[in-house]
Amino acid sequence: MTIQPNDPYFIDFPKRIENIQRQMQKDNIDVYLGSRLRTLSWTTDAFFPWRSFIVIPPEGLPTAFTFVIDAARAADDSWLDEDHVFGFAPMGGQDQIEQIADFIKEILPAGKGRVGVESGMSNYLPEGWLTHYEYQQFAAALSGCELVNAHTIIDRLALIKDVGTINRFKEASRIVDVGHQAVLDAIKNGGWKGVTETEIAGIAALAMRRAGSEWEWSFTGGNEIASGYRTGYAGGACTPATRRPLQAGEPLMVDIHATFKLGLGDHSHNYLIGPATARQRWHADNFVNIVKKTLETYRAGITPSLLAEQMLAFAEAGGFADYMVPGYEHGIGMLGDEWRIGLNDGPFPFWTNPDHVYQENEVLICAMQYACPDENIGFRYENPIVLYKDHCKEMSKFPLAIEEI
């Protein structure tokens, strides 16, 4: 589905492919074989939920390969036409290894050359790195070719977000705000009574879909809802909703996700179901204060470790450092790009480099977790932010507060 250049959500995908091909030439890569979900999203503008690949030749259009049952839909969603989205299936000549290897061999002179692949590891399960088995099979089917790890080509190009991508994130974030308003409307004035975490997730989902969200994209369970002690898991920042009913005197954490054209909304808001104690209010105020401080601090030029040091000092001064989970962000990009910040250049391979220097127009999720398991209380803040020279701008605009309901 082609979007015109005057559309606010326009992304110049042919230009992206040309940029990849230019870098392939520099790196002496003849064909790029992408397998990560983030690579598929970033190059095709379509969602590929099944095992999929993209083959990028030295020049011209790329071709995506996916499970045959979904290839026609993916082609319809993508800017690529049906001649550039192939389906594979367990049939002679049509399995993914033979089909893709034959396709690559036709591109390469005499079937020989350097093939860039995506090999690595991630905390994010749907990342889509080439598996050991796939590597072995492609290596055998592409005898005469050298398979080399080349994911950095995509990672570097995808780091700084263009206007169309940022606008998609802004729209997804606007939709998330609609979801938060629906949750607030549903639980206020005693509406929370008898409502479960899963219902909260569903109330938000319905409102967001009505507002145009395609799905609650997070692999962590869609909309993550936690109530009571579940908000305060030690180090915990992953709470798929359960059938637990909301209860008086407990915290409630609402972390909801919307998708707009592969742009991702991800915003968490927190409540205290009344009556709240003074101690609960103290925890809540601590959290709101440090979120404000963090948002004031994020900007181009700062690094994750510098920011963490400043926030830890702030928490220490406020007497609540014991409750802060020491992390303030996670990476984000078009669907499938949800883990590490920046490039794979840190002391621990495939984890965020703590000394990564943020640049203008990087987008990340400001992600903070406050957890006090001993008191059955915790809070989470997530919001996509875009970094500018001397400030950041949060995309979800739902007012920062922890209301007593």
Added chain:
Amino acid sequence: MTQNFKYLSPEWRDEAERRLKVELPPDRMNFVTSSMSNIYKNCPDGSEKYLYFKFMEGKFAEMLVGEGESPKPEFAVSGDYQTFAKITRGELGAQKALMTLKLKLKGNMVKALRLASLADRLNKVLATIPTDY
């Protein structure tokens, strides 16, 4: 007594073309434009043969039988001569042959799925030709 044609002979090809033109008018072929080759390996004489069809807006445009490399088709199905013979005699389903690696399909499978029923119609017409394999 009905004359039998030798499979893939020039006479068989002519009979196939005659029957296809009569029995598969453009509307029965969904006005499709496409081309397909069957690649027969291990023929009884040891050769490799091809059977190439081309349809233009559903009209039967070309049918070639030959040895060696086929004209480049949109879809190519390759396998042993005996496998194709079994399919034509109705002893083996084409889908089962593909799923058990007895046949290999080259080409965009999404498009091939849309043409599967047409290929089936075509094969059914060919199966009516009295043939010696």
